[in-house]
Amino acid sequence: MLALLAPGQGSQTPGMFTPWLELDGTRERVAGWSELTGLDLLELGTVADAEAIQDTSVTQPLVVALALLAFEELERRHELPGDVLVAGHSVGELAAAAMAGALSADDAVVLAAVRGAEMARACALEPTGMAAVMGGEPEQVVDWLAEFDLTPANRNGAGQIVAAGPLDKVDEMIAAKPDWVKKVIKLKVAGAFHTRFMATAKDALGKRAENVAVSDPSRALLSNADGQVVTEGQDVLDRLVAQVTRPVRWDLCMAAMAERGVGAVAELPPAGTLTGLAKRELDGVKPVALKKPEDLAKVADLLGEENAA
Secondary structure (H helix, E strand, O other), X not given: OEEEEEOOOOOOOOOOOHHHHHOOXXXXXXXXXXXXXXXXXXXXXXXXXXXXXXXXXXHHHHHHHXXXXXXXXXXXXXXXXXOOEEEEOOOHHHXXXXXXXXXXXXXHHHHHHHXXXXXXXXXXXXXXEEEEEEOOOHHHHHXXXXXXXXXXXXXXXXXXXXXXXXXXXXXXXXXXXXXXOOEEEEOOOOOOOOOHHHHHHHHHHHHHHOOOOOOOOOOEEEOOOOOOEOOOHHHHHHHHHHOOOOOEOHHXXXXXXXXXXXXXEEEOOOOOHHHHHHHHHOOOOEEEEOOOHHHHHHHHHHHXXXXXX
């Protein structure tokens, strides 16, 4: 079984749209999304520097748009089997929902723009931040973070948990690193995503989502909330809204992939982060990072191997 994965914020790189815009119709596709979002995604995805695309209000629609651009090209080139599983990390779950047929691609990109803009506004309300904690037993790390009133905002598996909360508490936690924690890395993010500090963003996204048409997924879609397959369209939308203030349980998504017999994963652009986690966590799974159009042929290779197995 093949899983298609959509990355989240932090995976972006300058110029990441450039090779994809050489494909027929893609420049026009991105121009349409730019009009819908009020952002020049063409410029931001090609010539903008790293600092410009690190802005939360920009990054989120960019990564969702690029993942969907590549997915649409993948569907044009290859017939995907019905048992393909899809999942997305954090804002990438919007792309995954569109890949599963629960949302239109246009709505996924628009919601990503609303989500990013509202989360950026929420981050400006008070100083909050995040830090990646590497090593230690998961529950031990969670208990340790509670000592500093920090939330395990991303439980990513492969020995990585991202802590989030008030900036002074994040700094206090970093300074108090115990020996059983391998490393703590303060992240360059605007605030404490996937925590109560994003409540205003959740409310705003929820209001915008009321006008979005949804369908029951046509592919198995794993939820960030608990790693379960979501089968009803409205449930998909409700979870996408709630996700803004809830922790991402990517560890449970990877556990579900293993349980369902996933033998290969292909991460859509801007790829790298999720395939790295898969390499460390999923024994025997073949990971492929799709960074440019030529890489799409690797999915055909994966499908051929899966069929031969």
